[in-house]
Amino acid sequence: MQWLFDHDGRRYLDLVGGVVTVSVGHCHPKVTAALHEQIDTLWHTTNVYRHPKIYDYVEKLVSKFSGDLKVVYLVNSGSEANDLAMILAKAYTGNSDIISLQRSYHGYSSTIMGLNATQSYRMPIPVPSGMHHAMVPDPFRGIWGGCRDSISQVPNSCNCPGDCITSDKYVHQLSELLDNSVPSGRLAAFFAESIQGVNGVVQFPKGYIKKAYELIKKHGGLYVADEVQTGFGRTGDSFWGFQNHGVQPDIVTLAKGIGNGFPLAAVVTTKEIAAAHNKSYFNTFGGNPMAATVGKAVLEVIEEEELQQNCKETGKYFLEQLMELQKIHPVIGDVRGKGLMIGLDLVEPGTKQALNMADSSVIQEMVKDLGVLLAYGGKLYNVVTIKPPMCINKNDVDYAISVLDQVFDFYKK
Numbered sequence: 001m002q003w004l005f006d007h008d009g010r011r012y013l014d015l016v017g018g019v020v021t022v023s024v025g026h027c028h029p030k031v032t033a034a035l036h037e038q039i040d041t042l043w044h045t046t047n048v049y050r051h052p053k054i055y056d057y058v059e060k061l062v063s064k065f066s067g068d069l070k071v072v073y074l075v076n077s078g079s080e081a082n083d084l085a086m087i088l089a090k091a092y093t094g095n096s097d098i099i100s101l102q103r104s105y106h107g108y109s110s111t112i113m114g115l116n117a118t119q120s121y122r123m124p125i126p127v128p129s130g131m132h133h134a135m136v137p138d139p140f141r142g143i144w145g146g147c148r149d150s151i152s153q154v155p156n157s158c159n160c161p162g163d164c165i166t167s168d169k170y171v172h173q174l175s176e177l178l179d180n181s182v183p184s185g186r187l188a189a190f191f192a193e194s195i196q197g198v199n200g201v202v203q204f205p206k207g208y209i210k211k212a213y214e215l216i217k218k219h220g221g222l223y224v225a226d227e228v229q230t231g232f233g234r235t236g237d238s239f240w241g242f243q244n245h246g247v248q249p250d251i252v253t254l255a256k257g258i259g260n261g262f263p264l265a266a267v268v269t270t271k272e273i274a275a276a277h278n279k280s281y282f283n284t285f286g287g288n289p290m291a292a293t294v295g296k297a298v299l300e301v302i303e304e305e306e307l308q309q310n311c312k313e314t315g316k317y318f319l320e321q322l323m324e325l326q327k328i329h330p331v332i333g334d335v336r337g338k339g340l341m342i343g344l345d346l347v348e349p350g351t352k353q354a355l356n357m358a359d360s361s362v363i364q365e366m367v368k369d370l371g372v373l374l375a376y377g378g379k380l381y382n383v384v385t386i387k388p389p390m391c392i393n394k395n396d397v398d399y400a401i402s403v404l405d406q407v408f409d410f411y412k413k
């Protein structure tokens with residue numbers, strides 16, 4: 001179910017999905033039934049005595065990965081998952097330094113906040129030592145432009161047939177960072193999202209992630225793919241966002257959509273990396289029988305209802321309709337995204353200047369009054385983000401487009 005109802009019975013098309021969390025839809029009957037059954041059976045044992053449901057789930061989750069990614073740690077949130085990923089990377093490499101991309105968001109703990117390479121996501125703490133931020137390869141707002149997937153090309157950008165030539169400039173900047181700021185032999189890991197979520201759906205120029213990955217490997221670091229927003233088929237073409245970049249991460253972190261709203265998150269890695277962290281990991285609630293039951297039901301629903309395919313098809317349709325809307329509404333500066341992870345970069349009409357943050361709130365309220373829920377992202381809070389339950393259909397898209405059309409009319413100059 002992609003609709004929410006208020007106390008007066010008014011319905012709203014939910015394009016927020018509990019911040020990319022309600023993956024298979026609100027109150028999905030299969031997930032709800034599985035949870036009910038587990039609630040009546042057993043809530044909790046801790047990982048001292050593991051319930052068989054946990055093994056069932058982990059087996060199913062691992063089947064979604066290829067290669068050596070076979071060890072799963074179940075935790076409760078994306079922040080915890082990234083924190084553990086950092087511990088594993090440091091333990092395995094014996095190194096201390098971490099690189100992430102500017103304006104990324106990886107969670108809220110005293111350590112992980114250092115990865116959040118923008119003041120507004122990190123306040124009030126300074127960057128802890130040993131944490132470095134590479135320039136974000138942002139084709140629309142970055143200094144060098146660049147092109148991305150065919151469905152969401154940046155107008156007037158380079159539009160390269162293969163890898164984007166601009167990606168080399170950003171990789172060069174990463175290389176400079178490695179040579180000049182990370183003490184030699186101290187790199188533990190590079191953390192990156194496949195598409196930046198909180199930063200307003202920033203898709204990197206084609207080829208960037210692959211080249212960055214190769215560079216990081218050359219410097220002895222691990223590649224940590226934060227799939228908290230991009231995982232579980234949301235980007236349509238592949239089940240995991242990193243597959244779209246042709247890389248095989250050393251560690252993958254999962255949260256949000258994994259539990260459809262139930263507290264569940266995970267870290268997936270190789271036996272070799274897990275072995276380097278030779279103390280057994282303890283997390284009281286991480287993956288208790290209820291969470292594991294929900295996680296398994298979510299994976300089954302994604303398969304049974306072919307939600308990845310729906311993300312691909314409905315997402316493409318959504319992007320196409322938004323691009324049509326962009327032609328008549330100059331307030332839409334950029335339409336981007338993949339599958340059902342979409343961003344609309346709003347601008348002062350006729351310029352590339354980000355629309356005022358106050359306008360974002362006004363638009364959000366106007367759209368809500370017409371029955372659609374939207375969220376905002378981006379460093380300047382001017383990006384409408386569309387990350388709905390993965391079960392929305394073309395009729396829902398048409399409805400959302402008609403509402404956006406009406407609201408953006410107020411911004412025609």
Ligand code: PMP
Binds near residue numbers: 193
């Ligand atoms: N990584 C990404 C990409 C996220 O978007 C978020 C949450 N917005 C997190 C990690 C942190 O997840 P949580 O809020 O569950 O700690």
